[in-house]
Amino acid sequence: AHLHKEAQKAGLMYFGAATDTPGQRERAGKEEAYPRYDRILADNKMFGQTTPTNGQKWLFTEPEQGLFNYTEGDITTDLAREQGKILRCHALVWHSQLAPWVEEATWTAENLTAAITSHVEHVAGHWKGQCYAWDVVNEALEEDGSWRESVFYKVLGDEYIKLAFRLAAEIDPDAKLYYNDYNIERPGPKVDGVIRLVKMLQDEGIRIDGVGMQAHFTASEAPTLDEQIAAIESYAETGVEVALTELDVRIPVPYTDEDLAQQKEDYTNAVGACVQVPACIGVTLWDFYDPFSWVPDFFPGEGAALLWFDDFKKHPAYHGVMYALRNG
Numbered sequence: 001a002h003l004h005k006e007a008q009k010a011g012l013m014y015f016g017a018a019t020d021t022p023g024q025r026e027r028a029g030k031e032e033a034y035p036r037y038d039r040i041l042a043d044n045k046m047f048g049q050t051t052p053t054n055g056q057k058w059l060f061t062e063p064e065q066g067l068f069n070y071t072e073g074d075i076t077t078d079l080a081r082e083q084g085k086i087l088r089c090h091a092l093v094w095h096s097q098l099a100p101w102v103e104e105a106t107w108t109a110e111n112l113t114a115a116i117t118s119h120v121e122h123v124a125g126h127w128k129g130q131c132y133a134w135d136v137v138n139e140a141l142e143e144d145g146s147w148r149e150s151v152f153y154k155v156l157g158d159e160y161i162k163l164a165f166r167l168a169a170e171i172d173p174d175a176k177l178y179y180n181d182y183n184i185e186r187p188g189p190k191v192d193g194v195i196r197l198v199k200m201l202q203d204e205g206i207r208i209d210g211v212g213m214q215a216h217f218t219a220s221e222a223p224t225l226d227e228q229i230a231a232i233e234s235y236a237e238t239g240v241e242v243a244l245t246e247l248d249v250r251i252p253v254p255y256t257d258e259d260l261a262q263q264k265e266d267y268t269n270a271v272g273a274c275v276q277v278p279a280c281i282g283v284t285l286w287d288f289y290d291p292f293s294w295v296p297d298f299f300p301g302e303g304a305a306l307l308w309f310d311d312f313k314k315h316p317a318y319h320g321v322m323y324a325l326r327n328g
């Protein structure tokens with residue numbers, strides 16, 4: 001049984017996995033694993049969708065002002081096209097993995113508006129027509145639902161969000177435009193902040209089509225099935241669609257059988273919530289193979305967050321995901 005195939009039977013548009021370019025994966029070593037990795041990724045019954053984990057970010061696409069480079073991003077977007085996978089594009093305006101020049105400059109509102117405009121015009125223009133969806137703005141909110149004090153916010157206030165969505169709508173009219181963030185998978189102040197952001201755009205007549213729940217979870221601290229259903233439904237009430245855009249569930253390493261069982265439950269709930277609410281259209285894993293996960297680099301002592309172990313055996317959680325796809 002295969003994830004994407006089963007997801008489609010369950011009424012989802014896709015089940016996918018983000019992937020990094022070979023150049024970026026090098027930091028994990030494991031070159032001997034590439035052929036097997038590539039075969040699993042290429043299997044469209046398994047993964048009908050992909051997202052470049054890094055290559056479309058500002059740091060890679062405009063490393064110096066006005067100098068555009070699509071090499072890294074194209075590796076994954078070409079692969080999506082060649083393999084006939086749905087492509088999610090990630091991310092146009094984000095405070096992290098920004099090119100240093102954006103953070104170092106002293107901006108006037110006018111100059112920063114021009115810089116964002118040029119960035120979105122070039123990057124969204126380059127991939128025009130290829131992206132099912134764009135994460136137009138990523139992680140603009142603090143945990144309490146207030147605006148994050150990014151370089152963009154400090155100079156432009158919430159106008160930068162409106163600007164980015166307005167531009168993306170103009171440049172790539174066929175792409176679904178998403179707001180994407182983490183810790184927005186259970187009701188609370190940050191979810192309220194997302195809804196405020198959606199309504200702010202709608203009130204101004206600016207198009208927003210979706211909310212991406214990143215869904216980076218820690219086993220046993222993940223939201224319950226009911227919490228996730230409630231969060232998805234609250235977004236859906238504003239008229240947008242929802243996707244799980246970066247799903248992973250990290251556990252302590254070395255892990256025990258109990259950790260793996262907990263992880264299985266958490267994956268089952270996440271995918272089950274998406275299956276149960278019609279507004280949730282798809283699920284993306286943030287890569288699928290543990291050695292290529294971002295987790296160990298960022299959370300020492302944690303890892304094994306994906307569905308394939310180092311030796312390519314499947315996690316028990318894989319069967320939890322299957323169960324959720326078959327039974328909701």
Ligand code: G3I
Nearest residue numbers: 020024025027053054096097138182214246286293294297
């Ligand atoms: O590009 C350099 C490379 O030149 C250098 O040799 C290497 C040495 O470590 O580092 C490379 O940069 C890495 C970069 O990914 C590109 O591969 C950074 O060290 C690494 O910190 C960076 O991590 C990425 C992270 O975003 C940055 O915040 C992860 O791969 C990526 O999976 C992760 O993805 C984010 C989403 O975009 C947004 N949501 C959260 C999610 C997890 O942080």
